[in-house]
Amino acid sequence: MALHVHGHGSRLAAAAWAWLAVSMMASLASARFIVEKNSVKVLSPRSLRGHHEAAIANYGIPEYGGTLTGVVLYPEDPKLATGCGPFGDKKFRSPSGRPVVLLVDRGGCYFALKTWNAQLAGAAAVLVADSADEPLLTMDSPEDETPDMAFLANITVPSALVTKRFGDALRRAASPSSGGSGEEVVVRLDWRESMPHPDKRVEYEFWTNSNDECGPRCDEQAAFVRAFRGHAQLLEKGGYALFTPHYITWFCPDAFLDTPQCKAQCINRGRYCVPDPDRDLAAGYDGKDVVVENLRQLCVHRVANASSRPWVWWDYVADYHLRCSMKENKYTRRCAEDVVRSLGLPMDMIDKCMGDPDADAENDVLKTEQIVQVGHGTRGDVTILPTLVINNVQYRGKLESTAVLKAICAGFKETTEPHVCLTPDMETDECLDNNGGCWRDEKTNITACKDTYRGRICQCPVVGGVQYQGDGYTECKAVGPGRCAMGNGGCWTETRNGKTLSACSGSDLSGCKCPPGFKGDGFHCQDVDECSEKLACSCPHCSCKNNWGGFDCKCGGGLMYIKSEDTCIAKNMSAFGWLVTALVVSCLAGAGVAGYVFYKYRLRRYMDSEIMAIMAQYMPLDSQHNENQPLRTQETQQA
Template sequence: MGRFQRQKAAILIGILVLDLTQLVMGRFVVEKNSLRVTSPESIKGTHDSAIGNFGIPQYGGSMAGTVVYPKENQKGCKSFSGTSSFKPKSGAMPNFLLVDRGDCFFALKVWNAQNAGASAVLVADNIDEALITMDTPEAGSSSAEYIQNITIPSALIEKSFAEKLKKAISGGEMVYVNLDWREAVPHPDDRVEYELWTNSNDECGFKCDMLMNFVKDFKGAAQILEKGSYTQFTPHYITWYCPPAFTVSKQCKSQCINHGRYCAPDPEQDFSKGYEGKDVVLENLRQLCVFKVANETKKPWVWWDYVTDFRIRCPMKEKKYNKECADSVIKSLGLDLKKIEKCMGDPNADSDNPVLKEEQDAQVGKGSRGDVTILPTLVVNNRQYRGKLEKGAVLKALCSGFEETTEPAVCLSTDVETNECLDNNGGCWQDKAANITACKDTFRGRVCECPVINGVRFTGDGYSSCVASGPGRCKINNGGCWQDAKDGQSFSACLDQEGGKCECPLGFKGDGVKSCEDIDECKEKKACHCAECSCKNTWGSYDCSCSGDLLYIRDHDTCISKRATEVKSAWTAVWVILMGLAMAAGGAYLIYKYRLRSYMDSEIRAIMSQYMPLDSQNEVPNHASDEHA
């Protein structure tokens, strides 16, 4: 191709891009998350921030941290020195690094901050304007090697708000903020709807490689969600048209089908070699029809199989990016080839293609979703996803589209739960000795929350302290109180009761938490006061002994004679015996008296019965009585 032809081709490409820009730049929506200042009181409030189009935003969750503004390298365009590390110390809150806009790529600022230990980055705008989306550099730049490794979230904040943060920090204030992504993705029902705006071109450099790797890695999770009816996925492909004045030109004919209605740029950006733009448009159309035919058979997830298999079996580099190779992939998946060809229609017809016309219409934003201008773009529940196109990050965004407690099991898998608690315990409180931590990791982000262990609740802020409270607390690491054992004896300062505290036991003194020291009762004259007493200190107590034959009585802190005790005991025994004998004699006498009286009564009754009738005998009857004649 001559110089003039190359210039003409470049001009045409510029016109095509310009037309695309005019087509889809009608309404670009900046996706935002909430930034709430919790301290100091003077700037307390909630503000919007624009989510960066790289890194991993914590969709569905939130992060609390302290804002740090560096004294040097305030734009973050250079690596931060070792003395400027922003990695939080154990028990401290995460650090959010505030840097100024300008002089270098947004992504480079975030990369340098991440390497210095920052947990998130706030970029202060340098002009008064509406929030914009921080995008990645153009493909092919040297930044490609680090963009894919950015894992922390970032956000752009307005200049006026940034100035307030800087003023508070310079005045010695601790600035605490909370980045919140919980409403960044709406969750209207128990199904998540999402779209992926993609491209079949595999020769566009870093972005194409990133897209294809994502499709391959995400396929398994996507198919699980789709088969379980948890999600409804739709693939989309960006196309644009050739200006009417150029439809008959060689360039438009090589980049477009249907007489300039649907076009794609040359894969190699060189009209003289390799594949042409219309080859890309045809394969994009084929992939759309694969999805439509698979969807008709109630198996929409087969699209993921086709796209990954086509990428592996039919790459441009091996000159296999063609219809023959695509047909072999379609047949291997059991799809109806004739239905797909019918769906694709005639690419040479001077008329609209229904499938591609629908795609061009879909590029224009509707409702809360803005126009699609960035390729690739993921849309979740009609909101454009911002962040790294990576399996775990995208799964987290999809899962945040479910109402809490309705998310499927895949949302609780290791694909989503990156376990932020493994790194510095997530900046939360922990007791390594008892293996207890306040860090709880979910796909919505880690939270520092004092735990409940075996029914015992820990209370505190979750960051710097958690203390066991209530009944049973002494069973968990002794309630955080002092305890020790020596010579077969053990003592604890834990009081096992509601609102209990650490208090050194009797015989010890100290704070009850870190230490309790033995009290020497002998030296402090707290025991063995009697003249005959001898005191010996023991751990946690004391022993008192008496001289000679004296016996120590601890309750009365006195000594008494052992002999007096023995005499007293002997007389006590004598009296007990005498009392026993007296009681036995009295009992015998009473028995004797009772039996004698009974014998005499029986003799008297026998004598009297001989001379007169007794009450128990019958009377002799009378034969006559004058009174009764």
């Protein structure tokens, strides 16, 4: 919880707010927290044989429903005994080739860092020996995760805390320098009874939060919902599992109801509160905004459950996180309504379920949440987020879809596991129901819904080499070359009287522009009435008639309309006009006759003489024939 005292508040105000924080968190300090355990059985040496308890860490991946048999090794170098430093190039291997269970000492660094270093060094599991004689506790990952803790998401080996007494015994047996016999210390880590499995149906709960600005923990929750919803929906649709979401809230003590802190972080007069998302009461969203959205998500599950579709909660939460981010200032009721409508849920029933957040009265839904937050039976109080409860036992380990599915499947009675527990290959077919809440073009049936084994995603497709772009939920439009062939590129088009016009242009690779004679945004185009808007045919004596995509203009008084000049000219000219025209025509005719005469007599004679001169070189003319005839006869006779 963020503690802020703004302005010139006195020390008394600061002290009062500090007391408020203590009061609101008091329930957490006194909470009954259950340490979940697994069994460690020593197989050898004989002197250590027996069963021991170990506290399962809240990171890594425990082998729920299974076992792991390995050899316990302890670092020989005392400087590496805590596992806080990297083991370098050293790889732990057992003489027998069995998996290595690395034993390290408590202290010096975060528990998770010890496990990470051991994993890098080849360990298959990690046991941390306590340094004090005390009850076992749950090893958790750091509350404030810094950038150098990115390794947390990559821890895959299981780890557990053992008591100081048991840890000392393992250390002595695994270290020859400590008087050990040199015999391999073989243990079996057993998680088969860590998860109850009474029957063929699993009941599980997920305690989460709609806040998306709480850092790595919020990002982890959102990623888990996206990745696991496909598994969850198959389990629920088949009737194999019963799922219930939950949200943690606190209350504001009566003495502080009128403080800015309670007013900003609580609803229903201080009865239900959560911390400010960005830890700044003067900026961004308030804690009460988160409470309202948490309440809405609870009601989404209730309404969906009433319509026999409880699995829709997973789609709503995943879509809301993507579409209604705080960072984009979309964490609003309006955005929530868009998501609800896309999933086919009745918003009026959800509103009725939520009630009035401003009323000075109990809210039945949130009151129930505060009641079930308190532990009952074998389950402890829920005090941290996120928390997964399976068959009334709090899950420990990494919040990752495959690891969680393994834990849930361990909750089924033997031989009753559903198919989803036996193969990772599955299809949820969410796109068959209301198109998965994604965008779809009704005319072409092109859809943004894509089914995967993790659940459906809303992603604009590529069809016939044409890329669609958009958010995938409410909009996808074709872009690039060829887009007009795909549903007209999403642009306006209409056909009348056999004439088709379109706002899609091949030269414009993304936009839509109404054609000439129309106005609009390209998605909706209306015919422009050029006549009434005086855009054309506005000259004197003009008569305008609008038609679809254009207009017809006529001139009165025997005039003729010239469209390019938007004007009328006379068809019948005056006597003077005719005289001028006659003179022009006469001049043109005279010029034509003169040209013809020139061609006929002068130019023609010149051309004829030229042609005759050329022909004389190749063909004997009559005069040449007469002069040469005697010579030709004489030559013939001599021959």
